[in-house]
Amino acid sequence: MGPFMINIKNIYYMLSYAYQSLNEGSYKKIQAEEFDHLHDLMAAILIQGSRSQIKRGLHRDYLSQEEVTSSLRGKIDVTSSVKQNTLVQRRMVCRFDQFSEDTLFNQILKTTMLLLIRCGDVKAENRKELRKLTLFLRNVDTLNPYTIQWSSLLYHRNNSTYKMLMNICELVIKGLLITTDTGDYKMKQYLDDQQMHRLYEKFLLGYFKKEYPQYSPSASYIDWDVDNGFSEFLPAMKTDITLTYGQRTLIIDAKYYGNTMQTNTMFNTKSINSANLYQMFTYVKNKDWNSSGMVSGAILYAKTDEEITPDNEYQISGNRFIVKTLDLGKDWAGIVRQLDGIAEVVEGIK
Structure with missing residues (x-):
């Protein structure tokens, strides 16, 4: 199993959102080209x-150089000169900085x-x-x-x-x-999963930053909702993307895996990856420390070639949890529609 083949042009769009400098005028020509590889x-x-x-x-930059020379420059390295016996040749080992590319x-x-x-x-x-x-x-x-x-x-x-x-x-x-x-x-032919995962995260954050700046997109930290004020040794909770609108918050976790579903071999049943769901539950409940129900979580998987991929919503303990699959093999307009649908969750439109 593995992620679907991604259209090469979509990789360019992902890079453009991940690295905003690719949107400068000098790169516009690339956007119009077609690439086979x-x-x-x-x-x-x-x-x-x-x-x-x-x-x-x-x-x-100025780079340190070493040279055996009869024309002294920079600093004389006496120790190296003695070791290399350069005095016999009336030369010395000199160290100097050279401005070099x-x-x-x-x-x-x-x-x-x-x-x-x-x-x-x-x-x-x-x-x-x-x-x-x-x-x-x-x-x-x-x-x-x-x-x-x-x-x-x-x-x-x-x-x-x-x-x-x-x-x-x-x-x-x-x-x-x-x-x-x-x-x-x-x-x-294609980037390995680890590098694609990094690009996928950067792309999603870059997309929301550019298209939805009103939601203040960021990869933010969440404080643990501790009862006694003691949080030493607790692991940091950093979201991939957090969107906010008024009192509403949507936490998005980007996942690019070869398998999005886990299988129970004994009963031959499939379920959402438990570690991913537990992680999101922890993020949401600690962010929503006053149980307002205004914090939601979305796990956004990149589509794989699995027969079953998640596309579900759950209401758990007063909060909304969304598990979606983003098909990066679609035309770009289709990807944009999917991401815009996720963004609408922040205002409670969807």
């Missing part, structure tokens, strides 16, 4: 994004471009464009994609324009890249 879509985004970045200027951001970008050129199903014209762009990175090293420390990427005013590019590179490397038995690289 996800690799080609990723290549098109990197091409457009890299062109824009090159026009702005590649990220540069060979930064981690550009290394990741170049590495991803080359992987798409060599391993991906990218059409000829996009391969050609990627090769042209790598010429601007000729002084940049490549990396072993599996050793990239993504958490070490720190953004500030001077490199914030790289954030979307790095997110796309991470999707390609962590979601598509695999190593063959011979040690070569190849790419899967």
Whole structure:
């Protein structure tokens, strides 16, 4: 079992909501294109994004260098000079900072471009464009994609324009890249479930932020409704999405699994995943600490190829619980209708 095949164009729309910078004018051309392979879509985004970045200027930083030289510069490393016996040659080991484009951001970008050129199903014209762009990175090293420390990427005013590019590179490397038995690289046709789950969560939050800002969408924390004020060691409760309208609250949990239903093998019966439902029940009841009934919960699964997928509503202990399946294989208008239907729950319309 697994999620349905997702239309490649829908992946682009999901990325556009997850990463709002994809809605800038320079990316509009991509929206009009048709793609047969996800690799080609990723290549098109990197091409457009890299062109824009090159026009702005590649990220540069001061990088520490070491050189054995007779022309002294920077700081002399006496210890290394003695160890390497450079004095015999009338040279010294010097350390200095050089302003260079060979930064981690550009290394990741170049590495991803080359992987798409060599391993991906990218059409000829996009391969050609990627090769042209790598010429601007000729002084940049490549990396072993599996050793990239993504958490070490720190953004500030001077490199914030790289954030979307790095997110796309991470999707390609962590979601598509695999190593063959011979040690070569190849790419899967679709993102793995873990990366799709992350994209699915970001997409849903991004969608509600853009289309329903009046509901103040956020991934917010819920406090435990403790009786004695003692909450030490209790786990944090962070929602995927919380929508609010006046006194009403809707908590949405995004789930992208290979199986949405659990099976009782003894009786051959199916039911909603108990852990998911218990989690949502906990969120709702702690948020609705005064038992107002104004807090509802929605579990939104991505549709799989299972014969039975959930589409139910329950009224439990004074609160409304919705379990829906979002079909990402539909045309985009159909997906929008489903999401708008979820949003209407906040005002009690549906």
